[in-house]
Amino acid sequence: MPTIETDEHKALRSAVAALGKRHGPGADPDHLWSEAGKLGYLGVNLPEAHGGGGGGIAELSIVLEELGAAGCPLLMLVVSPAICGTVIARFGTDAQRREWLPGLSDGTRRMAFGITEPDAGSNSHRITTTARRDQDTGGWILNGRKVFISGVDIADATLIVGRTEDARTGRLKPCLFIVPRDTEGFTRRPIDMELNAAEKQFELALDDVRLPADALVGDEDAGLLQLFAGLNPERIMTAAFAIGMGRHALGKAVAYARDRTVWNAPIGAHQAIAHPLAQAHIDLELARLMMQKAAALYDAGDDLGAGEAANMAKYAAGEACVKAVDQAVHTLGGNGLTREYGLARLITASRVARIAPVSREMILNYVSHQSLGLPKSY
Structure with a gap:
């Protein structure tokens, strides 16, 4: 396993450092996000076939580190291309990849990630947000609460971690759903934080949120x-x-x-x-x-x-x-x-x-x- 960066990695690090220096501490995060997207830095880990750079998390981590070293880190890099983009690229349907990955790559679309709950914390096995089949439409109905979810107000959708019932065992298993920001029953409340960050934190409520069948990301049994x-x-x-x-x-x-x-x-x-x-x-x-x-x-x-x-x-x-x-x-x-x-x-x-x-x-x-x-x- 190499411990010395390749010439390509060094060039990426230098280029992103120059971008960070141009913006610096106190930079407008939306302006920086937009420029980073146009330059191809936001999607370096996503497939080239969908507008990305064809690299991996190694390349994306360089982008975030160098922006942070310049005093203008983009926290949504952790969420949008790294978590959501990776999951959709690996497990999403062809239609989901076509719909989301180009925008996540060039910065014109953003996605938040909702896993943490008030009573579950780091224990993903205790998540209580549930998803059940809508017998009328074949889609899904989600109910639950999430807390400390970053950037929901600026994201086009949130990748929600819920749990469905296994038909064979009756046990609940984790599943992932794309929930557009303005979906009925999907509400948010800002959390009053003393943390000085561009991205706000939210508590989310999902009350009989109805989603189409294709809102499910990947295989229902992949867990x-x-x-x-x-x-x-x-x-x-x-x-x-x-x-x-x-x-x-x-x-x-x-x-x-x-x-x-x-x-x-x-x-x-x-x-x-x-x-x-x-x-x-x-x-x-x-x-x-x-x-x-x-x-x-x-x-x-x-x-x-x-x-x-x-x-x-x-x-x-x-x-x-x-x-x-x-x-x-x-x-x-x-x-x-x-x-x-x-x-x-x-x-x-x-x-x-x-x-x-x-x-x-x-x-x-x-x-x-x-x-x-x-x-x-x-």
Whole structure:
């Protein structure tokens, strides 16, 4: 498995970094999204036959990381092309691919992803949103609640995770449905967040939402296979989001430590300042290596191996990001809390990578059970 980027990856990284530099912190996210789509960056992981770049999650993670390093991350990259685009490309019908993938690739359409519920959290086995057959039309009727769903107001549709009853066993199994934004019975309520982000968070209600039969994505019996086809890219892209943010904060701290002079020497000359910044850089680089491994495994079709690596990458990147942001703020002292330097807002934002889309504790559970073979306490 290569650990050195190809020339194509280096060129992509350089080009996206230039785009991010042109926009920078405080950029209009819609304008940036539109330009990134026109340049082909939003759909680098989607099939060429449907307007994409024909690459994989490895390429898309580079896009998000570099935009984050420039201070203008696009969180909807995690959701729209990475989760929804990947699931539709792998499991959608030909009609669904034709309808959605070109727009997801060029940025003219967006799709949100709805899995988290008030009482289920990270436990996908406890999802209570149900889908049953409409005996009159042959379609589906969905009922349930979702919470902390990003970007529903700017998305053309939401890929909803529900559960249907297995005709043979009677047990509920996960299924995925495309729910257009203005579907009757599909309502949203914004959640009042202190997080300063372009994408708003919503609580969703599905009350007898009626969908046609072709709203179902993939095979009704595929279950968890289709679900984790989206969740593994989500974890990899969250790692990219965190690494980019950590690099952005570290870059500001390093520049300040070079220029800020106290007692006739730059503060970066003092090891008490320099060593923690060096450690933050090391941690971010190590997290990127695990992210690259996870992306390579996923793009190679090794879903099982990618699951372990994606969780580890998300964990490592989240920890590295929080530490980098904290150290950057401490390096700047009082200036680290001013609007001029833009680091204070990252104190809250960096925590997102620790708690979403799955908490660090649930990742430790996964590794202890799946990787180490230790017994469960639940």
